[in-house]
Amino acid sequence: MLRLITGFLLLALCGCGNVQPIAKATTPEIASVGDTVILDASATLLDRDSTYLWTIDSAPSGSTATIANPHAAKTSFVPDLPGRYTCTVTVANEDFSDVTSIIVTVIPAVADGVTEVGVLVIHSVDTLLGWQIGRTLAEAADLVALEYPTLVTGWNDGTIIATLINVPIPHPELYRVVDWTVELILTP
Numbered sequence: 001m002l003r004l005i006t007g008f009l010l011l012a013l014c015g016c017g018n019v020q021p022i023a024k025a026t027t028p029e030i031a032s033v034g035d036t037v038i039l040d041a042s043a044t045l046l047d048r049d050s051t052y053l054w055t056i057d058s059a060p061s062g063s064t065a066t067i068a069n070p071h072a073a074k075t076s077f078v079p080d081l082p083g084r085y086t087c088t089v090t091v092a093n094e095d096f097s098d099v100t101s102i103i104v105t106v107i108p109a110v111a112d113g114v115t116e117v118g119v120l121v122i123h124s125v126d127t128l129l130g131w132q133i134g135r136t137l138a139e140a141a142d143l144v145a146l147e148y149p150t151l152v153t154g155w156n157d158g159t160i161i162a163t164l165i166n167v168p169i170p171h172p173e174l175y176r177v178v179d180w181t182v183e184l185i186l187t188p
Helices: 002-012 139-145
Strands: 030-032 037-040 051-058 074-077 082-094 097-107 120-125 127-133 160-163 172-177 181-186
Touching: 037 082, 037 097
Parallel strands: 030 097
Antiparallel strands: 037 074, 051 082, 082 097, 120 127, 120 181, 160 172, 172 181
């Protein structure tokens, strides 16, 4: 009888039911049109019976982007238009589910350059420190360095200067250094 009770206790302690999954996802925050964006939920805490389902919940109007393998822990999509994409992964088992979303801001692919050139330099999220249109990186760095020398340290080709989307300041744009010139690449 004691063995039977011990057996039932061990069976109860081993956890016969499913465990609540905890969805965790990562991806780059900024990508370009045509890039392959990796969506990774492999850090999710789950049991062996859990499944994944990736969806694109919002995308720019007219986008036809789709998830390559929506049932994989690690998958991808190729954004076809600039703007914001909200990707969601649902991790579920027979008893429980959990959801998490990530936002990817997609910028136009930089081909032969863009037409509007400028520099947006910030000190904090809501303080605009410098604004010059039509300046090269060297010219802008010289102008800003006079008053804010630490802000221009480390600027080089491909550097994201500022991401100020949905921030109440005069110029909420995204700029990137291309061919040593800071160029406007996205206006929300």
